[in-house]
Amino acid sequence: MENAWLIPLFPLISFLILLLFGKRLKEASAYVGILLTLASLIYSILVLFERFSEPTYVTKFDWLTIGDFHLTAGFEVNQLNALMLFIVSLVSFLVHTYSKGYMHGDERFHVFYAYLGLFTFAMLGLVISPNLLQTYIFWELVGVGSFLLIGFYFYKEEAKAAAKKAFIMTRIGDVGLFIGMALLFWQTKSFEYSDIFAAVDAGQVSGTMITLTAILIFIGAVGKSGQFPLHTWLPDAMEGPTPVSALIHAATMVAAGVYLVASLFPLFSASHTALMTVAVIGGFTAIFAASIGLVQTDIKRVLAYSTVSQLGYMMLALGSAGYVAGVFHLMTHAFFKALLFLAAGSVIHAVHTQDIEEMGGLWKKLKLTGPLFLIGTLAISGVPLLSGFFSKDEILAAAWEGGHPVLFVLALVAAFFTAFYMFRLFFMVFTGEARGNQKHVHESPSVMTFPMIILGVLAVVAGYVNTPWFGTFLGDWLVDGNEALAAHGHHEGPVWIMILATVVSLLGIYLAWLIYGKRSVSRNWLSGSGDMLHTVLLNKYYVDEFYQLTIVAITKGISYFLRFIDTFLVEGIVKGITGFVQGLGATGSKMQSGQVQTYGAVAFIGLALLAVIYALTGGYLR
């Protein structure tokens, strides 16, 4: 573990090599990226296993001195970090491999791999940071990686707008984090997690301050994890290449908000209000995004809203004091959502469209992608025996035990929606008649299917590390040796929750099958029940339009108002000054009349004045 800092270093090397020599390497760039992320992955696995038997490892050095404060940089390997290292490096490695096929033939192939390296570096750096400042640094860097990759097809206007939106929306959240961090620093005199928790524990920080800073930091997480009301960038981020969506906007970066709340959990759990805020925002986002996902027709956007919704789920878990539940779902979600995105990428690769209205009947043509997509769909829907089932159950149990019946119901409804829209997606893409122009549909090359198979396996089995039946290894390990977390470990929920969750998800699947599989119910059942609702959902509750009309308009308004001030008031002062100088000059030149009499008179008056002053003061002016 002493050398865990090497893990983020490998992708950084990949980034630098490809930046400098990528043009010459061309598509061989892929090997550089794949091999170096493989090195990270192997090392992460070693660290993870080492962490099972050894205590937390921390090391740091002085980074910046401000007066008496020594800000440090370093790295830490605790349970959560070790787990995240493994998840991130695994998904990154698989996406690196997959992209070799997906991005084949792209003019800027090497640039893509360079950006992937940069992002992976930042993400791995983020998860081993031992203090808030360093977390913030990498937090911003992953944002840039995401920005660059969303805008990878920079010549597309949509990609440009999406990249800009992603950066600015997340930055709004980041400012919250920044303020929270600064306030917390002056309260605890440190950025180190351990010092902050110690200060909070010792009661050095007032209750209001804990609530305030925790909520401010949570705003950062809201931005990054696409929670309401800062969620709108995430669906737009689908303009990036699909492997990027799998890596950044499903498995890793967007989960960073959840990770942040998890790693600051002792701070959050010290304030009931803060936890409640997290839970409410999470719960609301879960159902809000799921409802939008019901009607979208772009395969990636459905998945994007699903991601937003699932992240809300995780937040709900954390906010209900279900630390293990949140982290557990983070892990299983990383696997099945990455799988779904890669499978969706494989579909797009085959049919060259993202519109599910133009797909259909692909089950027979995509013999590998189809079943894999189905596995992902079953996992996310919470069908028993797959990974999503166990983690979702853990969350529902936490929400129930956390004492928020309303949130529990919300979570249940969201689970129903999830099962419904995911199977709607599945049936529309893979069953029925081919609707679009599907001439040369063929399965993706093995370099693309291989990562999907690995993720498929994980999407099935990853849940078994923490089940009520075979033991809660993950949960016990995560809170092991940490008193602050021990109380928020595994929740042994009542059995009826598990049954209820299963029934709900099967209901959702059944309804989807009736409408989109068997087609015995009209597809327009929703619009039939009210055109209004359908339109509202299709337009994502008009949140974007609302922002456009308020925040953007107000910003522009202020700008134009200030321009008015700049042109008239400030320039007025300029005119005044130049006028004064010119006036002075004009007066001066008028005095140069050339009349000797005037000059003489002035000289005489001046002399007389001096004489008077001398007489009065007797020497110097004092």
Next chain:
Amino acid sequence: MNLHAILSILVFSPLLGIAVLALMPKDQEKSIKLVGFLATLPALLISLAAYAHYLAGKHLSDFSVSVEWIHFRGMNVEAPYFAVNYELALSGFQLLLVVLTAVVATLASIAARYVKKEWKGFFMLFLLLEVGMLGVFTAENLILFFIFFEVTLIPTFFLIGKWGYFEREKAAYSFLIYNGLGSAVLLIVIMILFAKTGTTNINILKDILADPSAPVSGDLKLGLLIALLVAFGVKLPIFPLHSWMLRVHVQAPVPTVMIHSGILLKIGAYGLIRFGMGLFPEQFDTLSTLIAVLGVINLLYGAFLAFIQTDFKMVLAYSSISHMGIVLIGLAAMNEAGVQGAIFQVISHGLISALLFFIVGVLYERTDTSLIGNLGGMAKGMPVAAGFLLAGAMASLGLPGMSGFVSEFMAFLGLFKEMPWLAAVGTIGIIMTAAYLLRAVLGMTFGKSHREFTGVVDLKGVEFVPVVVLMLLIVLIGVYPSVLSSPLQATLETIMPGLGG
């Protein structure tokens, strides 16, 4: 080796270049440009050697020089001499500014390859300007400071007025009037201090003024500080004294504007820190709320206006106003974090704006425009230049890992301790900075191209030198801020006791 002569050699080394140029025929474009470039090297090498001297653990006071220069006595025979000595010295802060000046000057002399006419005159003025800047940052007394300060004004006036773009003359005059008035105010302050205390040596003045029995009353000190705020506020610039600087940034030729926004604006910050805060710490504390408010106004005003500009140069000009607001914010905090952040911002912005203005120059050279709308989609034709432009913008908006973040972070951290509400308002500026820079830069580089960029060549040859050097320095400071913070510790320790902090 006698180190006392080093600073004088450093400051006046560009004169050698002027002498050589004077002997050269006017039309030898290539060799004039070469000589102009070479003439900036001695200062660069010496300043780097001085930094190495510091790194080797030796004292910067080895470089101090003091020679009797002018002294006179009032009519009263008992009164002490009024003495003005020739005094140069380096502290950690000054050392950093000297290195910055030398680096930016050398890189700007490379950017002078875009100068189209009268190269000889251009470089002679350019080198004279460098003498002035180096002198300003090494002068140890106010009179000498003022002389060098004036030496920077005249060459800049001609460099803008003669070699600038279309409205160059108007810009040059507005530069001269504003800065002339600013320096007149400065001169009054210096003369009052000189008359009251009999010295202009900055360190001695500091001791005298710190003494409660000094012949300068508290009210007078406050008045003098406000006057300094105006004098250096013109330079920085502080709202509403900024309009001259917009014109200069748009109209001045590339090398001049690199120097101007990279170094000359920083004289304002240097003056505020060294004289304003250094000589009148108590009064500065009294005014700290006002200064913080001015800082936040600068930050937001610049940012909001940069958001609606159509010319990228105007975006950068307003961005400079906005970024100088961060300097004021840091200073107003009056604690270590804030002041260190302000100084970091001075240096960081010097590097970043030099980089961005150089890239604008590169673009203008190839496309004859700096309008955002006309450049859309340029990344297709010039991917490398577009990449550096984006990286520069990221540095400017305070991306961690680059210098802008460290300074912004410390300045805000400092203010959050003293005035959290004001600081919270200021953080809107952090969002706006991202908004206006991305709007402008993505508008230029991303999206559909409105024109053919196929015939346009990308960054090439020596153009890489300024871009790469500046970028490396920006990243170096961002990743390893101790390169700046360790020389600064001694300076901060001398400022801080005066602040009672």
